[in-house]
Amino acid sequence: MSLQLKGKIQQILNPESGVSRAGKEWKKQEFVIETEEQFPKKVCFTLFNDKLSLLEGISEGEDVEVSFNLESREFKGKWYHNINAWKMDKVSGEGVLQEAPPEFRPEDIPPEPAEGPEGDLPF
Known part of the structure; x- marks a missing residue:
């Protein structure tokens, strides 16, 4: 399940890290947004x-606009939920900020085809 939510960043919490029972290292960081x-x-x-x-x-x-997945799991009869962010974009007053396309230059125009029988249109 993939969802999106827009809001203002209220708090960025300190990163945490550890080692799982399987011996794999992990890192996580949480942040809070408030919807408008x-x-x-x-x-x-x-x-x-x-x-x-x-x-x-x-x-x-x-x-920001955050894309996220919801996940729930059961442990000893209780349910726990995660809201896992996987994408985040800054938002301006008009919407999500995107990079501007590259500027058009005259050298971007492809050369015209050569004149002659192979360059002529068939009609």
Whole structure:
């Protein structure tokens, strides 16, 4: 299940790390955004391992759009939930910030075909 949510970063928590029972190292970092609805909600997202890099260049107070998955698991009769972020984009007043396309240059125009029978159109 893949979902998206827009909001303002309220808090970026400190990274955590450890070693699983299987001996694998792991890292995680959580951050909280607040939605901009009539009744704003605060949502805490989790980033794991290589996804921690999504927070680079983003600071508290910035508007972002987060793509995430919801996951639930049962342990000893209780259910636990994760909101795992896998993509994050900064948002401007008009929407998600995208990189501008490269500037058009005259040398980008392909050369015209050669004149002659092989260059002529068949009609």
